[in-house]
Amino acid sequence: MTKTWHRPTLWLAAVMAVLALGTAIGLLVDDRVLQGSPLWLKPFKFSVSLAIYSVTLSWMLSLPHRGRRITTALATLVVGIMAVEIAFIVASTWHGAFTHFNQSEDALNNALQFAFGFVMVMFAANIVLALVFTFQRAVDRPTMWAVRTGTWLAIAGMGIAYLMIFQFDQGTMATDAAGRTVELSSGHSVGVPDGGPGMPITGWSTMGGDLRVPHFVGLHGLQVMVLLLFGLTALKLTDRAKLRLVFIAAASYAGFLALLTWQALRGEPLVHPGFTTLAVAAGIAVATAAATVRVVKTGKAVPLPDRRPALQR
Template sequence: MTTNTPRLRLAYRPHVLARAVMDDLLRRERLLAQGGFILLALMVPTFIALGIDDRTLNGISVWIKPLKFQFSVALYLLTLAWFVGALPEETRRGRTVRILVNLALAASTFEIGYIALQAARGLASHYNVADPFHQLMYTLMGIGAVTLTAASPALAVLLLRHRPQAWSTAFWLSVLLGLTLTFMLGVGSGSVLSAGNGHWIGGVRTDATGVPVFGWSRTGGDLRVAHFLGLHALQIMPVLGLVAERWARGRTASFIVCAAALAYGAATLFVFVQALRGIPFIPA
């Protein structure tokens, strides 16, 4: 008698699952997936630099910012790759998707490259306008960030025109809303962030005593909280969509998704206003 148990166990091994996910993403949109995996791989030398380089900026290692941006942008590119893979093949191979992919990769390469370069030099990449060169680079960083984030609503339009047949209405709505909120909330909070001279509002202007991993200020307002929530709506909303379609069906699930999107936007706006008032997200 034969059994499928060994095969089932094999499928749940972490390295097998990771390889299956990688293969699926590469099949869906190879260039975006490769870009995301390269950024994840670059985290290894960045970790090494973090361990051997004792220079600090704003109270933390100069390599913390490149590390966080590498992970965040990698996750963004991989998410886009998965969504692009849901489009019809003729659309994926079309000019619009090629432009979207190339702009996203170019913008992310510039952003990560400059942030890493400045870290290696022991200098700030953000809010550094000390001379004409850094003023120009900071302006280009803003343009690059908007270009990268604009890939989200562009992809939402394509998915609106070419709804994947395998997706339920609730999940489809959650993806569309997530992509749209990422641009609206991410660029909206980011424009305020870039207009000032730092992400702190009141409190001590240091990241050394911030929330672990994220670094958000615990002594005053921090605009990065709302920016984080905005930029990651394209991952959070689809998860909420999956939950909704398992709890409910049809219009009820779609209503839950729309209500969740409104609540998510309101929550992001709330923490944004709280930051402007100088109130920390997680007080010390």
């Protein structure tokens, strides 16, 4: 079957690239601040993330697989939901309002929160896509397992976002960029209020735990596994060795994702890890390095001997 990239996801990626440029300009010319971060930072990060995700999903759907009609329909559904949500996020940002967890009763926010309700549909669609590719055998095993593990890592990252719902009780009041006092139902920080000191660009908390960290890392696990796959094609390794390296990378990535989630839930900042966090991270890193070295040493592809007569060489 001829490889065909999924066009709606490519179009969404192009639109998100343009939006990323537009929101980057907004960061430069609009000095309004929302919870200590530049107002246009959130839509900028969303547009960049969605552009990368859309290109990766389009490539994944180009792989030969059964059930193409189902995967095409699901991906198109995901594109529609993401397009509507990013449109509402940009509109709310323009008005200086909170996008997530906002309990205001104005018409724009009601529409935004209603649109966010379809996130569960998008989440379910991604799970179905992952299940479809989990049982495929149409391409080589390293490629298939990179897609399988990467897709499930991305779903884990999506699922981590739901932990933010339980971070604090309703009734927390905050001031938006337009000076309005609004009620927020949840937040992303653990152990500290949202809006405190944060890292450059990402805005991740430097004073407490931040669930945006594992959410981001997990969400882009698919891209990491695909890039790893592309990198392995340049190495002279057997397919069996490449497959083992894919497994090692997936296990290591899952381990670090679990560690980052645990760190955030304990209220520990990413940039100030404690001894326990460092010890676990070192253990994962050492085990990953040792397993990788062993596979590379034993999995080098040996060129077949040239059995032609000397005069024909």
